[in-house]
Amino acid sequence: MRQHHFTLGQTVRFMARDGTVADRPAKYTVTRLLPFNGAQLRYCLEHKELPFSRLAWERDLIGVVSPGLAC
Numbered sequence: 001m002r003q004h005h006f007t008l009g010q011t012v013r014f015m016a017r018d019g020t021v022a023d024r025p026a027k028y029t030v031t032r033l034l035p036f037n038g039a040q041l042r043y044c045l046e047h048k049e050l051p052f053s054r055l056a057w058e059r060d061l062i063g064v065v066s067p068g069l070a071c
Contacts, residue, residue, distance in 0.1 A: 004033045004041050004058070011064040012045065014056060027064055028054065 006012055010030045031053065032044035041058040 002036045002041055004043070006030050006033075006043060006058070006061060006063060008033065012043075012056075012061040013064055014060055015062050028056075 008030055011027045012030060013027060026047055026049075028045035028047050030043050031046050034042040034044060034055070043056050043058065043061065045054045045056055047054075
């Protein structure tokens with residue numbers, strides 16, 4: 001069984017297939033870890049300023065390191 005790369009509550013950003021940021025440089029929070037569907041793991045995301053949730057494939061996300069946690 002595949003393991004999720006991101007965890008609940010983690011901050012992530014969307015990435016376009018060419019490696020650029022897909023939408024405005026907004027940070028999203030992982031709110032649900034969705035099951036493997038045979039292709040990729042998926043996540044449910046929320047943004048504090050948007051009134052809806054989004055679904056995202058793991059391949060389209062990058063993690064955001066908090067400034068206080070950087071080495």
